[in-house]
Amino acid sequence: MFNSFFKAFTNLFKKPQTIKYPATPIEKDKDFRGLIEYEQEECIYCLKCEKACPPGAILFVSVENPPNNEKNKKGLKYHYNPYLCIYCSECVRACPKPNEALWQSNKKPPIGVKEDEVNGVL
Amino acid sequence: MKKTIDIPLGSQHISLLEPVRFKFECENEKIIGVDSDVGFVHRGIEHACTTKFKFDGIGYVVARICGLCAITHSLTYTAGIEKLLGGEITQKAKYLRILLLELDRIHSHMLCLSHTCENAGFEAMFMRIMGDREIIMEIQELLTGNRVQFDFISIGGVNRDLDASRAKEIIIKLEIVKQKVLGYIDVFTNNWSLSLKFQGVGALSLDEAYRFNAIGPLARASGLNIDVRNEIDYLPFFELGFVMQTHTDGDINARNLVRLNEILNSLEMCNNTLEGLPEGDIFTKLKGKPKGEVLVRLEAPRGELMYYIKGGGKSMLERVRIKTPTFSSIPAFSHIFVGENYADAPAILASFDPCLACTAK
Amino acid sequence: MLEAVVVIIAPIIGGLIYGFERVVCARMQNRQGPPLLQPFYDMGKLIDKQALIINPYHSILGIMHFVTLWVVVAFIILGQNLLYVIFLHLLSSIFLILAGFSVKSIFSHIGANRELMSVIAYEPILIMLAVGFYLINGSFDISVIRDNPPQILQLFFLFLAFLMVIQIKLKKSPFDATEAHQEIVGGVEIEFSGVFFEFLYMAKWLEYVFVYLLLSLFAGDNLALGFGLFIGVFFLVNLVDNATARIKINHLIKIVLMIGLTFGMLNLVGLSYV
Amino acid sequence: MKKIEVTLNNVREEILEFYDAKKWHFLTLNGVALEDEKTEIQWIFSQYEAFDEIVIMFAEIACGDVVPSIVDIVPSAIISQREFVDMFGIEVDGSEKGLYLDQDSLQMPLSSCKV
Amino acid sequence: MFNLKKYRKRSPWILHYNAGSCNGCDIEILASLSPKYDLERFGIINTGNPKQSDIFLVTGPVTYRSRERLIELYIQMPEPKVVVAVGSCSCTGGVFRGMYNVEDGVDRYIPVDVYISGCATSPELIIDGLVKGLEILEKKTKSMEKPSKLFKDTTSREGIVSRRESALRVGEERDEEN
Ligand code: SF4
Ligand code: SF4
Numbered sequence A: 001m002f003n004s005f006f007k008a009f010t011n012l013f014k015k016p017q018t019i020k021y022p023a024t025p026i027e028k029d030k031d032f033r034g035l036i037e038y039e040q041e042e043c044i045y046c047l048k049c050e051k052a053c054p055p056g057a058i059l060f061v062s063v064e065n066p067p068n069n070e071k072n073k074k075g076l077k078y079h080y081n082p083y084l085c086i087y088c089s090e091c092v093r094a095c096p097k098p099n100e101a102l103w104q105s106n107k108k109p110p111i112g113v114k115e116d117e118v119n120g121v122l
Numbered sequence B: 001m002k003k004t005i006d007i008p009l010g011s012q013h014i015s016l017l018e019p020v021r022f023k024f025e026c027e028n029e030k031i032i033g034v035d036s037d038v039g040f041v042h043r044g045i046e047h048a049c050t051t052k053f054k055f056d057g058i059g060y061v062v063a064r065i066c067g068l069c070a071i072t073h074s075l076t077y078t079a080g081i082e083k084l085l086g087g088e089i090t091q092k093a094k095y096l097r098i099l100l101l102e103l104d105r106i107h108s109h110m111l112c113l114s115h116t117c118e119n120a121g122f123e124a125m126f127m128r129i130m131g132d133r134e135i136i137m138e139i140q141e142l143l144t145g146n147r148v149q150f151d152f153i154s155i156g157g158v159n160r161d162l163d164a165s166r167a168k169e170i171i172i173k174l175e176i177v178k179q180k181v182l183g184y185i186d187v188f189t190n191n192w193s194l195s196l197k198f199q200g201v202g203a204l205s206l207d208e209a210y211r212f213n214a215i216g217p218l219a220r221a222s223g224l225n226i227d228v229r230n231e232i233d234y235l236p237f238f239e240l241g242f243v244m245q246t247h248t249d250g251d252i253n254a255r256n257l258v259r260l261n262e263i264l265n266s267l268e269m270c271n272n273t274l275e276g277l278p279e280g281d282i283f284t285k286l287k288g289k290p291k292g293e294v295l296v297r298l299e300a301p302r303g304e305l306m307y308y309i310k311g312g313g314k315s316m317l318e319r320v321r322i323k324t325p326t327f328s329s330i331p332a333f334s335h336i337f338v339g340e341n342y343a344d345a346p347a348i349l350a351s352f353d354p355c356l357a358c359t360a361k
Numbered sequence C: 001m002l003e004a005v006v007v008i009i010a011p012i013i014g015g016l017i018y019g020f021e022r023v024v025c026a027r028m029q030n031r032q033g034p035p036l037l038q039p040f041y042d043m044g045k046l047i048d049k050q051a052l053i054i055n056p057y058h059s060i061l062g063i064m065h066f067v068t069l070w071v072v073v074a075f076i077i078l079g080q081n082l083l084y085v086i087f088l089h090l091l092s093s094i095f096l097i098l099a100g101f102s103v104k105s106i107f108s109h110i111g112a113n114r115e116l117m118s119v120i121a122y123e124p125i126l127i128m129l130a131v132g133f134y135l136i137n138g139s140f141d142i143s144v145i146r147d148n149p150p151q152i153l154q155l156f157f158l159f160l161a162f163l164m165v166i167q168i169k170l171k172k173s174p175f176d177a178t179e180a181h182q183e184i185v186g187g188v189e190i191e192f193s194g195v196f197f198e199f200l201y202m203a204k205w206l207e208y209v210f211v212y213l214l215l216s217l218f219a220g221d222n223l224a225l226g227f228g229l230f231i232g233v234f235f236l237v238n239l240v241d242n243a244t245a246r247i248k249i250n251h252l253i254k255i256v257l258m259i260g261l262t263f264g265m266l267n268l269v270g271l272s273y274v
Numbered sequence D: 001m002k003k004i005e006v007t008l009n010n011v012r013e014e015i016l017e018f019y020d021a022k023k024w025h026f027l028t029l030n031g032v033a034l035e036d037e038k039t040e041i042q043w044i045f046s047q048y049e050a051f052d053e054i055v056i057m058f059a060e061i062a063c064g065d066v067v068p069s070i071v072d073i074v075p076s077a078i079i080s081q082r083e084f085v086d087m088f089g090i091e092v093d094g095s096e097k098g099l100y101l102d103q104d105s106l107q108m109p110l111s112s113c114k115v
Numbered sequence E: 001m002f003n004l005k006k007y008r009k010r011s012p013w014i015l016h017y018n019a020g021s022c023n024g025c026d027i028e029i030l031a032s033l034s035p036k037y038d039l040e041r042f043g044i045i046n047t048g049n050p051k052q053s054d055i056f057l058v059t060g061p062v063t064y065r066s067r068e069r070l071i072e073l074y075i076q077m078p079e080p081k082v083v084v085a086v087g088s089c090s091c092t093g094g095v096f097r098g099m100y101n102v103e104d105g106v107d108r109y110i111p112v113d114v115y116i117s118g119c120a121t122s123p124e125l126i127i128d129g130l131v132k133g134l135e136i137l138e139k140k141t142k143s144m145e146k147p148s149k150l151f152k153d154t155t156s157r158e159g160i161v162s163r164r165e166s167a168l169r170v171g172e173e174r175d176e177e178n
């Protein structure tokens, strides 16, 4: 008991452990598993990432004006929902062109508000 | 007036992280009966494992059964699949797996201890342990890129390598943690008010432990030698210095001490792993589809975790049965509560370190 | 005139003490802690918040608790009779307990029950304290006590016993079973919301003023000593809070009654012989 | 891993004879849906302080069968039995439904039986 | 005179409910109360009492059994209040999306103001989310938002099939492969 007593007393004169987060941003480690990023030009539309993704956060959906890429035979467009993604990196491991077409950056996942309809459409 | 009163605890309650409802039937403040409802988090993962996901993605799904021992879940599952596929993984991958397994145990035990303190009304200790726990979280982030859900293990090995400079950094951090843990042992054994709260409270005798098939720290605190690490040879635990920690009192205090000693043991194991880390690949590609049935067990922070996997040679499995630690401890829990004081209930509860997330799956 | 002003700003002083205490507490736990004026921010927010009235008695009793407590504080500041103060304070506690019993929530009941038991535990000490002061000063009047030299030495054992009362009243561990956030979610406070909770929240600040004013009585006419006592006890209480766990209500009663009664009796007997 | 075949009629005797609380640890009750609306029910035990010594008693049962309860022999089986009832919709003596599933959830999700 | 609204931002008390999560996000909430991140700097207290809370932190994809309790807690909280969905699985269902006993996200039941993604989120993100939540809290009126009924219309916009349906479609493809 006296140890804790003493500890509390010395803590009083120590600099608190608290980091001033929003004021001073945290430097993310380069290996932090953050957002999945995609480069449309490099993609070969093999759809391996879509199949590997456990929650289905990556989807290739047919749209009216698909991005032009000669590999894109079915007229698909890449869609990625960061609110559904579990940041497991399976897609990157499945991709035949990791770091070119698809890679995991160390950017922080986003914060959404009501207007974003993160769960509504797509 | 009615003789007994029913006190609900949960499903939302400040001393609980998870939704579970206990209804304590109390006479004055003494508990004479418990009723629990653990189904709040049932999500249907077993079903989804055989209908929604292919076998190679399930490792990431089952990790989400529980955030506290995510690694144990994915590791046990992966080990099962590896047995079915019949491949051998490299020694380095095994070492890294153990490293993460033990780190996870450390942080989980620390969380449990801090939570027990908080529920005993000792906020300063809660803050102290939580503050120190951040060191372990940092190590985990360094190793895996995420603080909680590691997604570190894939079928055939692990996903990330560890280089020597990082290993050194981690060893230094572990040494700091060790000093802090020694400090906690002092508090837990010598603080007068904690002993008033913990000693002799919520006791489970050895016979009862046998009778209710208690597992994990709960059983070890009562003197029952059960630790899956002692019963499997799939990972080289003994090589890395595993020693089973037991105690005989069976009360909250004993459980805390078992956890503290386990943290020390795990720190030791982590150290040995890092120092003896072999060279080599971290990943071996395993081919084929799982066929046959297998039963694997592993020691999660809270006790024995079991997976039963049955595959039919397709990419969809036929059956995945997950038996989680808290699930099989529930009969023992309910038994302990009877006869205790309601004021102790949150502390007793926290000392079991229940994780309902996995109980209901 | 000055006194009247002090009476009016008493809750604000209490709020400041409370805010300061939260900062100190946080620092003892190695973290930064809230801003100093946090209690007032909370107050502003609570006034703005929608209030759910469970039943009229419940809310009114909560307000009565606050008002009587304010009267108690005013009495001390104006130098009235110490016995009145103690009994009025008891009354205010009883309002709170009744409020606790007036709703259906089981936690509120348990909280009220514990509150009642803690009153049983600390009330004798307060009364003995009053008697102690009477024996020395020949009067229960606070103004008289304040005009006499410091009495802390004559009342040293009672002072020690009173430290425990402070812990109980300010809900500090080890004697905070009445609030017990982790067990009963704040006890009697549980069903209050919005403005009504605001009154309870401010009553807590007044509680600070109340105990520290009582404490200052030990210093008599010596203002510096009074202030020193306040600072010393303030830190002591918080250090102990940060070094102990909460003990159960039955232990609380046992310990407080045992130590408090022995110390109090010892002191009183000593006083009447000397 | 040793598998012993039992029947619903003799499983209680078998377990009574086999189970020694100080030696065997009851792991869980497991079910596996088979084809033709059959279910394999398994009682799984492991031995304390032994290397991977696991015994599975299993029986093949049909949808309408009533599984005898072993709670009086192994008290901790109570929770696995309740789970089994929920997941497979097969009755176990004295175990109620509703541990996990609500009225409007998908009932007996793991079963191969037709409703 | 005083503008009381500005105090809302400085004293948000939180209520945390786990609607079926894996605990990963819950322990991160706990971690953000710990000395390193210390939410109390912002005046945040974890009250555990719906009647005195301003911010409702929900984790988990909402299971069948927890949904009633979720709505009950939401209704018990006095206005103004902000709901923050913590973690991918409470935003959209995450990895649990489409499992038989879950409801794919908190906003199927109650109006969510801030979504914090990540699985598991980190204390850092939780702080970001709370800061955003505070901005919203300041602007809120005191009128009650209706808890929304299950399954808003989630189908097509701009000729795109909904994620839910395409997820099902992917599942079918998987089956065909076998
Ligand atoms: S990181 Fe995982 S969840 Fe996210 S898109 Fe890739 S595979 Fe899907
Ligand atoms: S796996 Fe890679 S290349 Fe294939 S579709 Fe996905 S991003 Fe494109």
Ligand code: SF4
Binding pocket: B008, B009, B010, B011, B012, B013, B014, C107, C185, E048, E049, E050
């Ligand atoms: S006990 Fe928990 S669930 Fe019940 S009202 Fe209180 S806070 Fe809510």
Ligand code: SF4
Binding pocket: B015, B016, B017, B018, B068, B111, B112, B115, B349, B350, B351, B352, B353, B354, B355, B356
């Ligand atoms: S007892 Fe442990 S597992 Fe359960 S809520 Fe508390 S910290 Fe989490």
Ligand code: SF4
Binding pocket: B065, B066, B067, B068, B069, B070, B300, B301, B302, B303, B305, B324, B325, B326, B354, B355, B356, B357, B358, B359
């Ligand atoms: S008890 Fe279950 S949920 Fe908790 S950590 Fe262990 S496996 Fe995970």
Ligand code: SF4
Binding pocket: C054, C104, C105
């Ligand atoms: S019991 Fe409490 S919450 Fe329920 S209706 Fe009455 S006052 Fe409202």
Ligand code: SF4
Binding pocket: C104, C105, C106
């Ligand atoms: S505590 Fe909850 S259950 Fe009890 S009366 Fe109040 S609202 Fe109803």
Ligand code: SF4
Binding pocket: A086, B064, B067, B148, B149, E021, E022, E023, E024, E025, E026, E059, E060, E086, E087, E088, E089, E090, E094, E095, E118, E119, E120, E121
């Ligand atoms: S978002 Fe991920 S880590 Fe968080 S509760 Fe959901 S599954 Fe767990």
